[in-house]
Each structure stands twice: as structure tokens, then as C-alpha cells.
Amino acid sequence: MASVANLPGPARQLWLVVAVRWQIFRNGLRSSSEAVHTLGSVVLGLFYAVLALGGSALICFGSYAIVKTQNWIVLSLLLWGIFLFWQLAPVMVSGMNPGFDGRNLLRFPLSFSAFFLLNLAYGIADPFAIAGILWHAAMGVGISIARPDLFGWNALALGVSVIMNLLFNRLIFSWLERILAKRLMREIVTALFVLFFVGLQFSGFMLQREGPAVRRALRNTAGVWSNLPPALAGTAIEQAAADDSLAALRAVGLLGIYSAAFGAFYAIRVRAQFTGEDLGESAAPARPRPTAKRIAAPAAAQGAPVSRASSLGSGIFSGPVEAIFIKELRYFYRNSMLMMNMFMPLILIAFFILPSSMQRRPGAPSFFSRFGGDFAYPAAVAYIALLMMNFCPNNLAYEGRGIERLYLAPVKFRDVMLGKNLFHGALLALESVFALILVSVMGHPPSAVILLATWSALLFSALIDLGAGNWLSLQFPRRFEFGVRRQRPSGLTTIISFGVFFAKMLVIAGAAYLCIWLAGPWLLPVAYIALSAAAFALYRLILEGTTRQAIQQRDALLEQLSR
Amino acid sequence: MPEPAIVAAGLSRRFGNLVAVDQVDLRVDAGQFFGFLGPNGAGKSTTIRMMTGLLAPSSGRVELLGLDLEANATEVKRQIGVVPEGLALFDRLTGSEYLNFVGQMYGLDRATSAQRTEELLEFMDLADRRKTLVVDYSHGMKKKLALAAAVIHGPKILFLDEPFEGVDAIAAGTLKAMLHNMTARGATIFLTSHVLEIVERLCSHLAIINKGRIIAQGSLDELRAGVAAAAHVDGGHAAPDQKLTLEEIFLAVVGHEGVQRKSEEELSWLR
Numbered sequence: 001m002a003s004v005a006n007l008p009g010p011a012r013q014l015w016l017v018v019a020v021r022w023q024i025f026r027n028g029l030r031s032s033s034e035a036v037h038t039l040g041s042v043v044l045g046l047f048y049a050v051l052a053l054g055g056s057a058l059i060c061f062g063s064y065a066i067v068k069t070q071n072w073i074v075l076s077l078l079l080w081g082i083f084l085f086w087q088l089a090p091v092m093v094s095g096m097n098p099g100f101d102g103r104n105l106l107r108f109p110l111s112f113s114a115f116f117l118l119n120l121a122y123g124i125a126d127p128f129a130i131a132g133i134l135w136h137a138a139m140g141v142g143i144s145i146a147r148p149d150l151f152g153w154n155a156l157a158l159g160v161s162v163i164m165n166l167l168f169n170r171l172i173f174s175w176l177e178r179i180l181a182k183r184l185m186r187e188i189v190t191a192l193f194v195l196f197f198v199g200l201q202f203s204g205f206m207l208q209r210e211g212p213a214v215r216r217a218l219r220n221t222a223g224v225w226s227n228l229p230p231a232l233a234g235t236a237i238e239q240a241a242a243d244d245s246l247a248a249l250r251a252v253g254l255l256g257i258y259s260a261a262f263g264a265f266y267a268i269r270v271r272a273q274f275t276g277e278d279l280g281e282s283a284a285p286a287r288p289r290p291t292a293k294r295i296a297a298p299a300a301a302q303g304a305p306v307s308r309a310s311s312l313g314s315g316i317f318s319g320p321v322e323a324i325f326i327k328e329l330r331y332f333y334r335n336s337m338l339m340m341n342m343f344m345p346l347i348l349i350a351f352f353i354l355p356s357s358m359q360r361r362p363g364a365p366s367f368f369s370r371f372g373g374d375f376a377y378p379a380a381v382a383y384i385a386l387l388m389m390n391f392c393p394n395n396l397a398y399e400g401r402g403i404e405r406l407y408l409a410p411v412k413f414r415d416v417m418l419g420k421n422l423f424h425g426a427l428l429a430l431e432s433v434f435a436l437i438l439v440s441v442m443g444h445p446p447s448a449v450i451l452l453a454t455w456s457a458l459l460f461s462a463l464i465d466l467g468a469g470n471w472l473s474l475q476f477p478r479r480f481e482f483g484v485r486r487q488r489p490s491g492l493t494t495i496i497s498f499g500v501f502f503a504k505m506l507v508i509a510g511a512a513y514l515c516i517w518l519a520g521p522w523l524l525p526v527a528y529i530a531l532s533a534a535a536f537a538l539y540r541l542i543l544e545g546t547t548r549q550a551i552q553q554r555d556a557l558l559e560q561l562s563r
Numbered sequence: 564m565p566e567p568a569i570v571a572a573g574l575s576r577r578f579g580n581l582v583a584v585d586q587v588d589l590r591v592d593a594g595q596f597f598g599f600l601g602p603n604g605a606g607k608s609t610t611i612r613m614m615t616g617l618l619a620p621s622s623g624r625v626e627l628l629g630l631d632l633e634a635n636a637t638e639v640k641r642q643i644g645v646v647p648e649g650l651a652l653f654d655r656l657t658g659s660e661y662l663n664f665v666g667q668m669y670g671l672d673r674a675t676s677a678q679r680t681e682e683l684l685e686f687m688d689l690a691d692r693r694k695t696l697v698v699d700y701s702h703g704m705k706k707k708l709a710l711a712a713a714v715i716h717g718p719k720i721l722f723l724d725e726p727f728e729g730v731d732a733i734a735a736g737t738l739k740a741m742l743h744n745m746t747a748r749g750a751t752i753f754l755t756s757h758v759l760e761i762v763e764r765l766c767s768h769l770a771i772i773n774k775g776r777i778i779a780q781g782s783l784d785e786l787r788a789g790v791a792a793a794a795h796v797d798g799g800h801a802a803p804d805q806k807l808t809l810e811e812i813f814l815a816v817v818g819h820e821g822v823q824r825k826s827e828e829e830l831s832w833l834r
Contacts, residue, residue, distance in 0.1 A: 323667035327656065334655050334696075404651035405712070407617055409668040410641035482655060554619065562649055 010114040017105065017118055036476060040491015045127070052131040056138035063142030067150075067241070076226050076234035078139070079161065083230035086132035086165050087172060106276060116270050123170040136162050143237060153240035153248055160255045161233035167262040168229070174269035229258040317418070320411040324419025331398055332423070335482055338391065342427065345384045346434055350442070377446040378454045380435040385461050386501075388428050392469025393497045394489040395420050397480035401562040413474075413550035414543055421466045421543075428462055449521050456528035457508050463535035467542040468500045474549045477560045507531065565592040566629070568720050568751035569614065574623035575775075576609050583609045585775035587623070591753060591768070593719075596746045598766030599755045602817055606775040607755045608648045611724050614753070615645045627720060641669065644718030646726050650709040654698035658689050658708050661697055662715055669716035676715070683711040686741070688734060702729040710738060720751045727761055739765060763809035771816050779816045783809065790815045 008016070059078065066075045105115065123129055136158045144151045218225075226235050236251035317325075332338050395417075396403060406416055432455070439445070446454065476490035488494065511531060515523040550557070569591035576584040584606040591597045601607045612618035614625050616636055625632040627639045645651075653661055659680055666676030684690045687707040692700065700708065706729055713721060721742070727735050742752055742765065756762050762769070763783065770780040779786055787807050793815070807815075 319667045319670055319672070323664050327653065327660075327664050330660060331653075331655055398655070400654055401649045401651055402653035404617060404647055404649055405653065405665065405668070408615060408640060408645050408647070408651060409665070410637045410639075410670065411668055412637065551619075554617070558617065 010111045010117070013108075013110055013114040014117060017110075017114075036492055037478070037490045040476075040493070040495060042491070043495055044491045048127050048131075052127075052134050055131065056134045059135045060138040060142040063139045064146045067143050067146035070241075072234065072238040072241070073222070073226075075139075075237065076231035079234045080225075080230045082132055082135050082139075083165060086128055087169055089128045090126055090169070090173075106274070112271065112274050115274050116267060119174075119270050119273075120166070120170060123166050123173070126169075129166060129169060132165055133162055136165075147241060150237060150240055153252075154237055157233040157236040157240075157248075157252050157255070160252055160259060161230075164229050164255055164259040164262065167259055167266055171262050171266040171269070174266060174273075178269065178272075227254065229255060232258070317422070318415060320409070320415045321419040321422070324416055325423050328420055328423040332427075335398065341387055341390060342431065345380075345387045345431060346438065349380045349383065349435055350438055374446045374450040376443055377436060377439045378450065378457070380439055381432050381454050381458055384431045384435055385428065385458060385465075388424070388431060389462070389465040389469070391424050391427075392465045393472040393493045394476075394478055394480070395424070395469055395473045396477050396557065396561060397473075397487075397489070398482065399561050400479065403557060403561040407550075407554065407558070412547040414547045416550075417470045417473075417543060417546045421470070424466065424469075425462060428458070432458060449525065453512075453521065453524035453528055456525050456532055460528055460532040460535050461504055461508065463532060463539040464500060464504050467535070467539035468497070470546050471542050471549070472496060474546060474553050474557065477553075477557050479561050479563065565594065567591065567626075568593040568595070568628055569597075569753060570626040571610070571614060572624055572626075574610065574613055574625065575621050576606075576613060576618065577621045582775050584613065584620075584772075587772070587775075587777055589770055589777065589780070591751055593628075593751050594746055594749050595768050596742070596752045596766045597754065598762040598769040599753060599772065600759070600762060600769060600813060601755075601772035605772045607772060608724055610772065611645075611722055611753070611755065612647070615643065615647070615722050616640060617647060641716070642718060643720045643722065644713035644716065645722045646706075646709045646713045646724060647722075648724045650705055651712075652697050652705060652709060655696060657694050657696055658684060658700070658704075659693040661708065662711055665712040666715045671716060679715050683715060686737070687711050688737075703731055703734065706730050707734060707738070714741075714745070718750065720753065721745065723752065723754045723756075725756055726754065727756060727758060735761075759809045759813060769809075771813065773817050779812075783812075786812050786816070 059082075062078065063075065066072070066078070105118070124133075140154050140158045143154050225231060232251050232255040236248045236255070239245075239247035239251060332342075399406070406413070436445070436451075445451075472489075472493045476493045478487075478489050478493070480487045489497075508528075511527045512524060515521070515527050567590050569589065571587050571589040574584060574587040574589075575582065587606075587610055589610075599607055599610070609618065613620045614627070614632070616632060616639070628642055630639050632639050653664065656664060662680040662683060663673075663676050666679060667673065671679065681690075684693050687710070689704060689707060689711070692704065697705065697708065706726065710723070710726055713723070723742075726738070730738065739761075746752055754762065754766060766783070768780075768782050769786060770777050771786075772778065779789065781789070790807055790812050
């Protein structure tokens with residue numbers, strides 16, 4: 001009888017998992033596309049690092065000043081700010097860290113403690129968490145320089161605060177993962193997110209209008225919110241500074257209790273995963289059929305003649321282009337994340353305009369007059385273009401294994417890309433018309449010259465984005481999953497997209513400046529149409545090259561998207 | 564002599580230092596039901612991927628229906644159907660939408676595509692799941708949908724990579740009948756499967772690939788005779804007229820002595 005091996009301890013198990021992740025990462029670098037992606041991630045990582053370190057310096061100086069001026073309430077507010085950033089930013093912004101899928105590890109005899117620690121470690125690997133930890137440390141440094149005698153309390157309170165933030169973040173994400181596992185819940189949560197962000201727009205307006213009342217309410221409820229977890233570390237340091245060690249200990253103890261409670265609730269979720277909870281969208285079991293129906297083989301399988309390429313109903317584009325367009329439309333309305341990108345700009349534009357329309361008193365400058373009247377619509381369209389063009393640089397992301405069908409079918413990739421571009425272009429056109437209606441109803445319509453200039457600039461911008469997007473999508477593809485928020489394209493795609501965006505804006509702004517300086521606004525549409533013609537030539541060149549590019553990139557695309 | 568439907572000449576594929584497919588020469592005549600066998604990692608799927616345009620060969624060429632695949636990719640692809648290893652499904656379309664999409668991608672007009680979609684869904688027993696997203700299909704249902712997609716345009720050659728894996732016995736019977744009908748009407752089918760009984764029952768001709776090289780090719784009777792003759796020369800007991808099963812042929816060609824030795828000598832700690 002074969003003997004069964006003894007289990008290694010949690011530390012050894014953790015080390016084994018870390019080693020295998022490192023090995024997977026190193027093996028991934030054998031593929032050139034993965035190496036390019038890693039390079040992009042490093043560059044972006046440096047960018048984030050500069051931001052995080054800059055923030056750290058500010059927080060360090062700020063904390064020093066707070067302690068010197070004994071303005072303790074600001075310390076608590078600062079801790080609230082870090083807390084909100086740590087918890088909300090990863091939900092709102094595409095993060096860098098990979099999701100922890102513990103199910104792959106469950107086949108091994110991994111102990112629960114090792115599994116729990118691994119889950120937790122993924123939370124620390126998040127760039128937002130790293131920034132949060134750095135800022136806590138910076139705060140500690142600032143306070144310690146101002147009051148070296150507070151070092152002990154300072155380290156204890158901020159250390160527990162870091163643990164609380166980390167556990168709360170993991171708790172929120174583990175429950176979000178559980179809730180978002182079902183499609184219906186995903187749609188509901190997406191709608192709630194939209195409402196939440198709309199609410200945020202309103203809160204700005206409310207604060208502006210009801211500022212004194214809000215400040216009064218904040219002061220009156222200070223006893224409540226300063227005893228909530230994010231502010232407790234500040235309260236503890238404040239009490240320690242006032243030589244009230246008992247009160248400081250009480251605040252740290254309360255923070256510890258909160259952390260333990262978050263940890264316990266988090267452990268419940270991890271335990272559920274550990275015992276085999278499947279959050280995937282499992283395949284529905286096939287309904288058994290009582291009897292097998294014997295029917296004649298379909299015409300297609302009876303040697304019906306091979307189809308001939310035909311033009312479909314539209315008569316303008318070929319059948320495959322139309323098929324891709326319809327498929328994109330279906331993928332769009334089944335993807336809540338993409339749908340949100342469609343509705344968010346309009347909602348945000350409405351709420352940028354609404355408060356200024358609502359608060360306008362007779363004779364006071366309106367939103368429109370403040371921005372030169374006519375410029376509300378160009379600003380709205382620029383905002384739409386910025387958000388909507390997120391679709392372009394990784395436009396094969398959701399194909400999954402379907403990418404093989406695109407290679408197997410008798411179509412040129414030019415047609416595939418054209419179908420996708422037409423869909424994205426149609427979305428953009430629709431959005432800009434909606435924005436025009438919105439701006440016209442809530443303010444006043446732009447003049448004909450500005451309208452023409454905006455549309456022709458939009459055409460120029462869209463052609464550049466679509467052309468660059470096609471090239472980037474084939475060159476640096478990344479697979480995205482439906483309903484998953486924290487996904488981002490290849491690092492190089494992000495960097496090049498930024499470059500294209502700034503170059504494009506430079507051309508648009510430069511042309512605007514030149515036209516107005518030389519002749520006046522009437523020249524703008526003419527200049528932008530000329531630029532659009534040049535952009536169209538470039539777009540066409542790239543589009544025609546996509547068939548060849550797709551063949552060259554075939555292995556990388558199939559490997560990346562259908563893995 | 565019948566026209567060749569599939570010709571592979573000197574087909575090779577290297578992945579770095581690994582030679583996955585090495586100088587493969589194949590000829591499959593029109594109307595044949597051709598079985599392509601080999602142990603795991605022998606190069607079957609890589610060969611199929613090269614023959615269907617999913618993978619570029621490192622060297623060699625593929626001709627389908629007399630046309631060079633590389634030079635006439637679009638025209639060739641129009642005439643072939645493929646069920647690849649990964650099934651090539653768009654999992655956020657419903658079964659019906661997916662078949663319609665594939666039909667239109669292969670140039671069918673909307674009405675024909677819709678009509679064939681309905682017929683195929685009915686035939687594959689998927690009609691009551693036509694509005695279900697592919698992601699919610701079971702593995703067997705996905706296989707049937709992929710097969711439906713491969714035939715919707717009436718291909719002259721059908722490449723099937725493990726088409727019966729995960730398909731229930733009733734559906735498998737229906738599919739086999741459909742495939743037989745297709746070959747009876749002149750279509751050529753190129754099939755890989757690890758279920759040797761199915762291959763033996765369906766295929767008239769076979770090739771066996773091992774370590775990237777074709778090591779046997781011909782009709783089942785030719786392979787049977789070859790193996791029996793080799794055994795006879797080697798002093799074995801098999802007579803040339805002995806009716807060997809495909810499994811026995813496969814093991815004889817690929818080399819089952821190693822399997823026996825391994826099971827007897829190695830992994831002693833498992834006993």
C-alpha cells in the first residue's frame with residue numbers, strides 16, 4: 001500500500017504558492033506579448049509610484065502642520081480621505097492587481113490559515129492598498145517629527161488602522177465577488193453604481209448650496225463619525241497628545257475590535273470559498289429529453305451547395321460586416337460595464353449643467369455664459385469622446401474563444417474591424433446627438449459654426465482613435481471577462497493611447513487657435529474637415545493593413561484571447 | 564482515381580526547439596471519412612490547426628479542394644467547416660444568434676441563415692435552448708452547437724477535433740448518421756478522436772501520427788494487413804488474415820510494449 005505524504009505547514013504552503021506564482025510569471029515572459037505587457041506595466045507602475053510618493057510627501061507635511069497647529073479634526077478627516085481612497089478607488093478605477101481565484105488551489109491539501117493569508121496577501125498587492133499603506137507611513141513620519149514623544153501611540157494607532165483598512169477592503173471585495181457572480185445581481189449593482197455616482201454629482205451641488213448647514217451637521221455629529229473606524233486612529237493620537245492614555249487606549253482598542261469584526265466576516269467568506277463555493281457561472285444542466293427525435297438531417301448537412309458571398313439587407317456593407325455589427329450590438333447590451341460607459345457621460349453632463357441651471361439667479365452668470373455660451377456642447381462632446389473611445393484600443397477583448405471563429409470564417413479581418421468600428425462610430429454619433437439635445441434643452445443650442453466645428457473635430461478624433469485602436473487591438477491584445485470591473489488593457493496600449501490622445505488634442509487645440517487668430521471661428525469646420533480627410537486616409541491605410549497584421553499576429557491573438 | 568480533397572505536403576511546425584509536427588504528408592480523397600489518430604501530444608490538433616488556417620506552418624503546404632490554403636485562404640475557408648479543439652464559440656450570444664452569426668459570416672443571406680439555424684437547432688436537440696446564452700450551455704450542448712456551426716454553410720470538407728467528447732450516446736448516434744449522410748453525398752470528413760471504437764466504425768481510411776510524424780496511413784484493412792504482416796515477420800502469432808481491432812492496430816503501431824513495461828516496473832511507491 002502506498003504511503004501518503006505528510007502535509008507541510010502553512011508557512012511552507014504559502015512559500016510554495018508564492019514560488020509557483022513567480023514561476024508562472026517567469027514562464028509568461030517567454031511569450032513576447034507577455035513581456036511587452038510586463039514592460040508596459042512597469043512603466044505604468046512607475047507612474048503610479050510617482051503619484052503615490054508625491055501624495056506621501058504632501059501627507060507627511062500636512063500631518064506635521066496638523067500636529068503643530070493642533071488641528072486634530074483635520075487629522076481624522078485626512079484618515080477618512082485615505083480610507084475612502086483605499087476602499088473606493090479600486091472599485092471605480094481599473095486596478096492592476098490580479099483577482100485571487102482560490103478555486104485553483106483547492107485541489108491541494110492547503111490549510112485554511114494558508115488559504116486565508118494568501119487571500120489577504122492579494123489585497124496588499126493592490127496599488128491602491130500600497131498607496132494607502134505609504135500614506136499611513138507618511139502620516140506617521142510627519143506626526144513623529146512634530147511630536148517625537150507620540151511615536152509609540154502613533155505607530156500603534158496607524159498600524160491598526162492599516163490592518164483595519166486592509167481587512168475592510170478584502171471584506172468588501174469578497175462580498176462584491178459573491179454578489180456579482182450572478183448576472184442579474186451584476187446588472188442591479190451596476191445600476192446602483194450609476195445612481196451612486198449621480199448622487200456624488202448631487203452632493204457637490206448640495207454642499208455648494210447647503211454648505212453652512214452641512215458643516216454644522218458635521219460638527220454636531222462629530223461624536224459619531226470620529227468614533228467610526230477610519231477616524232479612530234486620529235482620535236487615539238489626539239488623546240495621546242492630550243496625555244489621556246486611557247482614552248487613547250480606548251480608541252485603539254475600539255479600532256482593534258472593528259478590525260477583528262471585519263476579519264471575522266471576511267473569514268466567513270474565505271471559509272465558504274475554502275469549502276468549495278463555486279462563484280462561476282456554471283453551465284446549466286441539459287434538460288433530459290424523454291425520447292430522441294429522429295429527424296431528417298438539415299439541408300446544410302445534406303450537401304446543400306456551399307454558400308456564396310452575398311450582400312445583406314443594408315446593401316452598403318457586406319454580410320460579414322453587418323454580422324459583426326449586430327454581434328457587437330448584442331455584446332454591448334449584455335455587458336453592463338460597456339453600457340455604463342455609454343450612459344455615464346450623458347448623466348454626468350446633465351449633472352454638470354443642472355446645478356448651475358438650478359442655482360442661477362436672475363442676472364447671475366450661467367454655466368454657459370461662464371464657458372463662453374457656445375462651448376458647453378464642444379466640452380460635452382470632448383468628454384463623450386474621451387470616455388467612449390475607451391472601447392477602441394482593445395476591441396477584441398471580449399471575443400474569448402470566438403476569435404478562432406473569426407480566423408476560421410472566410411472573411412478578411414478588415415471586415416471584422418470595419419464592423420466593430422461602424423458600431424463604435426454609431427455609438428459615438430448617437431451619444432453626441434443625445435448630448436446636443438441635452439445641452440439645447442437645459443441651456444441653449446450651439447451656433448451653427450460651433451456645431452459644425454464640433455462634429456468635424458469629433459470626426460477627426462474618432463478616425464484617429466478607431467485607426468489607432470485597430471492597430472493596438474491586434475498588436476497588444478488582452479482578454480477581458482464579462483462583468484469583471486478590474487480589467488485593463490496591455491500597459492503599452494494604455495501608454496500609446498495616452499500619447500495618441502494628447503497628440504490629437506494638441507492638433508485640435510492648435511488648429512482652433514490658428515483658425516481663430518487668422519480668420520475667426522468660421523474657419524474651424526473647414527480646418528477640421530481637412531484634418532478629418534487626412535485622418536480618414538490614415539484610418540483607411542491602417543484598416544486595409546489589419547488583414548495582414550491579423551495574420552502576422554495570429555498566434556499571439558489566439559494565445560491571448562482564447563486561453 | 565478520385566480527386567484529392569486534402570493534401571498536406573512536408574507540413575511541419577516548430578515551437579522554439581520543439582518540433583510538434585514534422586514533415587507530415589497526407590492525402591485524403593474526396594468523399595472519404597478519414598480518421599486521424601495519435602497519442603496525446605502527438606501533433607493531431609496542431610496538424611488540424613495548420614490545415615484549417617488557425618496556425619501558420621513553419622514549412623510545407625496545405626491544399627484543400629485543389630487550392631493552396633495560404634494563397635486562397637478566403638475561398639478555401641468558404642468551403643470547409645471546422646469544429647476546433649476550443650469550439651470557437653461566442654459565449655455571450657444565444658445558440659440561435661451564434662448560428663445566425665456564423666451563417667452570415669460564411670456568406671449566407673439572412674433568410675437562409677435563419678432557416679438553417681432553426682433546422683440545425685431542431686436536429687441537434689437544442690431548439691428549446693435557442694434563447695439560452697452559450698455560456699450557460701453544458702459541454703455536450705456546446706459541442707453540438709459547434710458542430711451545427713461547422714455545417715451551416717454546407718461545407719465540402721469537415722474537420723472535426725474530438726467531436727464526440729462529452730456528447731451523450733443518443734446525440735452521438737444522430738450526429739454519426741448526419742456525418743455519414745454528408746460523406747454519402749460527396750463531402751470529406753477529417754476526424755480526430757481518442758475513442759477508437761467510433762473511429763473504427765465511422766472511418767474508411769486512417770493515419771496515425773506519433774511524435775509529430777505520420778507512422779501509418781491507409782485504409783483500415785491495409786493497416787490491419789500491415790500490422791499482421793509485421794507481427795508475422797517478427798515471429799508474433801498474428802496471421803495476416805487475422806481480424807485485428809483498431810485498438811490493437813493502434814497499440815502495435817504506436818508501441819504498447821513500453822506501456823506494459825512502465826506499468827510493471829515503474830511507480831513502485833503506488834503499489
